[in-house]
Amino acid sequence: MSNNLVIGIGALVVGGVVGYFAGAGNEKIVEVEKVVEVEKQQTATLDSVKSKGFVQCGVSQGLPGFSNSDDTGKWTGIDVDVCRAVAAAVFGDSSKVKFTPLSAKQRFTALASGEIDVLSRNTTWTMTRDTQLGLNFAGVNYYDGQGMMVPKSLGAKSAMELDGANICTNTGTTTELNITDFFRSNGMKFNLVAFEKADEVVAAYDAGRCDVYTTDRSGLAAQRTKLTNPDDHMVLPEIISKEPLGPVVRQGDDQWFNIVRWSLRAMINAEEMGITSANAKSKVNDNNPAIKRLLGSEGNFGAELGLSNDWALNILSQVGNYGESYETHVGPNTPLKLDRGVNELWSKGGILYAAPIR
Amino acid sequence: MSFSAFFYDKRLRSVLFQALLVLSIAFGFFWLIENTVSNLSEQGKSVGFSFLSQTAGFQISSTLGTWLMQYEVGRSTYLDVYFIGIINTFVVAVLGILAAAFLGFSIGIMRLSNNLVIRGFATLYVEMLRNIPLLLQLFFWYFAVLRSLPSRREQTELFSSVAGINITGLYLPAPIAQSGFMIVILVFIMAIIGAVMLSKWATKRQYKTGRTFPAFWAGLGLILGTPLVAFLALGSPLDWSFPEFKDTGPLLRRGFQSGTGMVIVPELIAVWLALSLYTAAFIAEIVRAGILAVAKGQTEASYSLGLRPGITLRLIVIPQALRVIIPPLTSQFLNLTKNSSLAVAIAYPELVSIFAGTALNQVGKEIEMIAMMMTVYLTFSLLTAAFMNWFNARVKLVER
Numbered sequence: 185m186s187n188n189l190v191i192g193i194g195a196l197v198v199g200g201v202v203g204y205f206a207g208a209g210n211e212k213i214v215e216v217e218k219v220v221e222v223e224k225q226q227t228a229t230l231d232s233v234k235s236k237g238f239v240q241c242g243v244s245q246g247l248p249g250f251s252n253s254d255d256t257g258k259w260t261g262i263d264v265d266v267c268r269a270v271a272a273a274v275f276g277d278s279s280k281v282k283f284t285p286l287s288a289k290q291r292f293t294a295l296a297s298g299e300i301d302v303l304s305r306n307t308t309w310t311m312t313r314d315t316q317l318g319l320n321f322a323g324v325n326y327y328d329g330q331g332m333m334v335p336k337s338l339g340a341k342s343a344m345e346l347d348g349a350n351i352c353t354n355t356g357t358t359t360e361l362n363i364t365d366f367f368r369s370n371g372m373k374f375n376l377v378a379f380e381k382a383d384e385v386v387a388a389y390d391a392g393r394c395d396v397y398t399t400d401r402s403g404l405a406a407q408r409t410k411l412t413n414p415d416d417h418m419v420l421p422e423i424i425s426k427e428p429l430g431p432v433v434r435q436g437d438d439q440w441f442n443i444v445r446w447s448l449r450a451m452i453n454a455e456e457m458g459i460t461s462a463n464a465k466s467k468v469n470d471n472n473p474a475i476k477r478l479l480g481s482e483g484n485f486g487a488e489l490g491l492s493n494d495w496a497l498n499i500l501s502q503v504g505n506y507g508e509s510y511e512t513h514v515g516p517n518t519p520l521k522l523d524r525g526v527n528e529l530w531s532k533g534g535i536l537y538a539a540p541i542r
Numbered sequence: 543m544s545f546s547a548f549f550y551d552k553r554l555r556s557v558l559f560q561a562l563l564v565l566s567i568a569f570g571f572f573w574l575i576e577n578t579v580s581n582l583s584e585q586g587k588s589v590g591f592s593f594l595s596q597t598a599g600f601q602i603s604s605t606l607g608t609w610l611m612q613y614e615v616g617r618s619t620y621l622d623v624y625f626i627g628i629i630n631t632f633v634v635a636v637l638g639i640l641a642a643a644f645l646g647f648s649i650g651i652m653r654l655s656n657n658l659v660i661r662g663f664a665t666l667y668v669e670m671l672r673n674i675p676l677l678l679q680l681f682f683w684y685f686a687v688l689r690s691l692p693s694r695r696e697q698t699e700l701f702s703s704v705a706g707i708n709i710t711g712l713y714l715p716a717p718i719a720q721s722g723f724m725i726v727i728l729v730f731i732m733a734i735i736g737a738v739m740l741s742k743w744a745t746k747r748q749y750k751t752g753r754t755f756p757a758f759w760a761g762l763g764l765i766l767g768t769p770l771v772a773f774l775a776l777g778s779p780l781d782w783s784f785p786e787f788k789d790t791g792p793l794l795r796r797g798f799q800s801g802t803g804m805v806i807v808p809e810l811i812a813v814w815l816a817l818s819l820y821t822a823a824f825i826a827e828i829v830r831a832g833i834l835a836v837a838k839g840q841t842e843a844s845y846s847l848g849l850r851p852g853i854t855l856r857l858i859v860i861p862q863a864l865r866v867i868i869p870p871l872t873s874q875f876l877n878l879t880k881n882s883s884l885a886v887a888i889a890y891p892e893l894v895s896i897f898a899g900t901a902l903n904q905v906g907k908e909i910e911m912i913a914m915m916m917t918v919y920l921t922f923s924l925l926t927a928a929f930m931n932w933f934n935a936r937v938k939l940v941e942r
């Protein structure tokens with residue numbers, strides 16, 4: 185038999201086998217993939233987080249008070265505290281978290297693709313995002329609304345005077361839609377200059393490219409600190425939208441969804457019960473059964489989440505309650521100077537009302 | 543044909559293997575698509591292009607794209623947004639390619655100058671611009687442009703107040719076509735065709751009789767003259783909307799009035815500057831290498847035949863250099879087009895910014911939208927490559 189014939193027959197055999205798998209075997213492979221995929225979606229996040237040893241958390245690229253890193257690379261802010269709380273609940277160690285800075289435009293893709301486990305990046309809960317992006321909002325950690333900042337020298341007292349204005353903002357935000365709605369419904373014209381990153385918005389506004397900087401009012405308070413002369417600018421009184429900001433997870437993994445959601449609720453409930461980072465450990469044997477349930481000395485609440493029973497105790501002793509987090513990062517004694525306002529507990533006139541742990 | 547003869551036939555064998563390869567690639571794709579769709583549906587996402595007919599609820603900075611598509615919030619659809627992105631990308635790409643080619647050729651020739659100062663400047667230019675990341679240059683030009691322009695309530699008048707510029711952009715008179723203007727455009731197109739035919743005729747005649755004809759100037763006259771005559775004969779069917787500037791009245795109302803004239807936003811100017819200056823540095827090197835690649839003997843031979851230096855450069859050196867220059871030049875043009883996507887960083891509303899950015903965040907159809915975006919870049923690249931190949935075939939020396 186000649187060499188060529190051997191090669192020919194060999195190739196035919198290989199080709200046949202490949203053809204078989206590519207054609208007939210295809211159904212089977214897809215079937216198997218599907219099953220694997222379904223299982224992955226339903227339980228994977230907690231398992232994969234545990235096996236890699238940290239929570240990967242998507243945050244902003246630098247928004248003081250919410251998520252901001254200092255020169256040593258340490259992240260702080262109320263959004264960062266949510267990430268730390270989840271790490272404390274899962275690992276008993278709030279430092280087991282890594283941060284991925286994301287622009288507004290990148291954030292949902294990063295979450296959907298599994299690059300991050302939680303997105304905690306001043307993200308507004310809207311119906312479209314909830315229903316069309318394959319995501320679930322685990323709660324609200326800051327109730328906000330969109331506002332507008334202008335140079336004082338402009339002499340504007342109200343947003344209604346801004347017909348024809350140039351307005352700077354971020355791409356991939358609710359902001360773009362709200363400002364468009366606002367101007368349209370008031371019959372005013374404007375020009376929108378939308379940047380990918382917040383730093384460029386600040387720089388362009390500072391250089392005078394725009395008369396107006398619009399974003400969430402909390403964001404304005406934070407970005408204002410970055411301007412050359414923060415005192416030369418003012419925030420107009422109008423609040424043109426509702427922006428409930430909160431942590432987000434992928435849809436289809438209820439266990440992980442619950443962990444994030446209840447980590448946040450534990451912080452809010454703790455404030456209501458007067459549990460702080462300082463007294464959490466000593467309150468474990470308090471007389472109040474609600475406190476006992478939260479801190480794990482009564483009931484089996486941690487196990488129901490797939491965690492240990494001291495999950496909330498770890499959150500509170502290491503991260504603190506919601507009020508503490510608020511005061512350290514965005515409250516009146518910080519550069520942001522934000523009053524509690526609606527973000528006060530329901531029992532104190534605000535709208536923070538966390539479902540009970542029972 | 544016997545079984546073994548089939549395998550001995552080289553041609554049949556290779557056809558068989560190629561068919562198998564194509565088949566397995568096709569199955570690979572099928573598998574990929576099928577899997578993606580099923581994974582997406584598990585995430586609760588549907589697949590499809592119906593979103594394109596939804597109306598878009600966001601404002602887009604006024605550019606050629608918004609003007610051509612007559613963009614209006616609440617009426618225009620995501621498909622319109624797509625087209626606006628394409629137009630705006632196309633604008634920077636074309637403007638950038640023209641400027642980069644012109645500048646690159648000049649700098650490339652300057653690098654070969656005998657004058658030390660000129661040569662030194664060209665070398666400095668190339669080394670600086672090539673070695674600084676484009677994104678940084680983009681920011682540099684953007685903020686340099688912004689910082690150097692007068693504020694929004696002031697302006698620098700240009701061409702005795704027909705046009706003006708300040709931080710919100712360059713304001714020019716906007717043409718408004720009246721009925722009959724289409725005829726002028728038709729005449730213009732016909733004049734171009736006429737000029738091309740004229741130049742063909744002139745070349746032919748020169749081959750036959752040796753007599754030259756100033757085809758370039760005649761053609762230019764034809765292209766510019768006839769539409770002008772038609773324009774005047776039709777009673778100037780074009781109106782102009784001049785930019786209106788107010789520097790009195792309430793502070794908020796001062797500045798260029800929206801809806802008057804035509805504006806070129808500073809974002810476009812910065813992107814254009816950054817892209818052309820950066821790419822020109824690479825083109826300069828290509829041009830220099832191309833000219834150096836032409837053997838010195840060619841020039842000497844030409845001189846010894848009595849041809850003057852200008853003609854030598856035009857007829858002997860450049861045609862041979864072009865042969866070396868054009869292939870890498872093409873890839874620089876393609877790079878420039880693709881690099882234009884960095885413009886999202888400074889708010890120029892090109893494809894990546896408004897379609898794969900803003901719009902994608904509203905509708906969340908990543909796969910579909912990214913695929914649509916890739917199609918555009920692919921088409922741009924293929925078209926540029928096709929054009930350059932055609933041009934290459936024209937200029938390349940006929941080997942004898």
Ligand SMILES: N[C@@H](CCC(=O)N[C@@H](CS)C(=O)NCC(=O)O)C(=O)O
Binds near residue numbers: 358399407429
């Ligand atoms: N809440 C809005 C806006 C969020 C947003 O991106 N805001 C900007 C401006 S305050 C921001 O966080 N920038 C910080 C950054 O990009 O790092 C949304 O979810 O769409």
